[in-house]
Amino acid sequence: MSEPRLPQIVPVDCAGKWLAWTADALSIAGVGDTPAEAKAAAKRAGVTETVIEWVPPADESFIGVRA
Amino acid sequence: MKYPYRRYAVLRSDGGTEVRTIYRPLVPVRIVGSSGTVEVLGLLDTGADTTILPWFLVQELGISVASDNRWRLRGVGNQVVSVSSGRVELQMGRGRSSLHWSAEVGFIQERTVAVLGHAGFLEHFRVVFDGLRHEVTLQPNTSLPR
Numbered sequence: 437m438s439e440p441r442l443p444q445i446v447p448v449d450c451a452g453k454w455l456a457w458t459a460d461a462l463s464i465a466g467v468g469d470t471p472a473e474a475k476a477a478a479k480r481a482g483v484t485e486t487v488i489e490w491v492p493p494a495d496e497s498f499i500g501v502r503a
Numbered sequence: 504m505k506y507p508y509r510r511y512a513v514l515r516s517d518g519g520t521e522v523r524t525i526y527r528p529l530v531p532v533r534i535v536g537s538s539g540t541v542e543v544l545g546l547l548d549t550g551a552d553t554t555i556l557p558w559f560l561v562q563e564l565g566i567s568v569a570s571d572n573r574w575r576l577r578g579v580g581n582q583v584v585s586v587s588s589g590r591v592e593l594q595m596g597r598g599r600s601s602l603h604w605s606a607e608v609g610f611i612q613e614r615t616v617a618v619l620g621h622a623g624f625l626e627h628f629r630v631v632f633d634g635l636r637h638e639v640t641l642q643p644n645t646s647l648p649r
Contacts, residue, residue: 445510448522454614461544469622471559476639487531488554490614495514498527499550499579502604 451494456486504596506530508637509544528632528639532619535592535603536564543617547630551620554608555586563611566591571616574609591623595641602627604647615636 446455456466462472466477471488478486488497492498508526508576511544515521529544534556553574563567568587586609594603597632619625629642 442507443509445512445524448512448514451511451513452614457544459542471557474625477550487544489529491511492616494512495518501509 446491448494450491455489455491456483457489458483458484459487461487480503504530504641506639506641508639518625524586526637529616530595530639531640532621532624533594534560534564535594536560536566539563540594540614545617545619545624547625547632548618548620549625549630551618552622553620554606555611555615555618555620556591556608556621557607557617558610558612561587561589564591565590566610568610576609584611584613584632602647 443464446464450464450467453467453469454474456474456497457463458465465481465483465486466474468474468477469495469501474488483486507555509529510524510526513525524620528547528596530546531542531543537573541563543556555576560566568589573585573589574588576586577634578584588607588609590605590607592605593601594630596602604627608623627644627646629644631640632641
């Protein structure tokens with residue numbers, strides 16, 4: 437039986453950005469400074485159904501809501 | 504429902520330049536408002552009393568927030584954040600196995616990860632974190648409509 441596909445590793449240069457993932461949440465389809473920018477980038481790449489995420493800075497350990 | 508932990512390339516938090524990969528338990532959840540649905544990745548946070556979502560959802564989904572009912576959240580370091588509360592429908596899964604429920608959640612204006620805490624989310628599941636396999640299993644409990 438094949439192992440389930442793992443999500444793409446979020447690269448360091450996506451830290452602090454909004455991501456628009458493909459609908460299966462496995463691949464990054466768009467990146468932006470706002471959710472709208474990320475979705476627009478995904479749309480330009482041909483992906484219209486997305487899953488949105490904000491990525492914490494890469495040089496800080498994350499412990500919950502960022503104040 | 505079983506989900507792999509999400510993987511992030513990060514730098515050392517002490518200022519070092521070495522890049523390493525860490526794992527976080529985030530799962531996809533759909534947020535439903537009066538004008539649409541947005542799916543987000545939310546962090547399963549057993550240390551959070553409640554569920555907190557980013558503000559863009561308020562604007563995009565036409566969610567009514569109670570300006571006179573702001574919640575005060577205190578985190579590590581004693582920092583207090585004020586958020587507005589609103590009621591949304593949450594959905595997980597697809598097809599016959601999909602789950603949906605209504606919850607009062609907080610909306611925070613700062614950029615943030617969606618935090619799936621006890622009230623509004625974890626209270627509805629039995630959750631097993633498998634740190635060795637880097638996967639989390641959510642089993643709905645009897646509080647959710649079938």
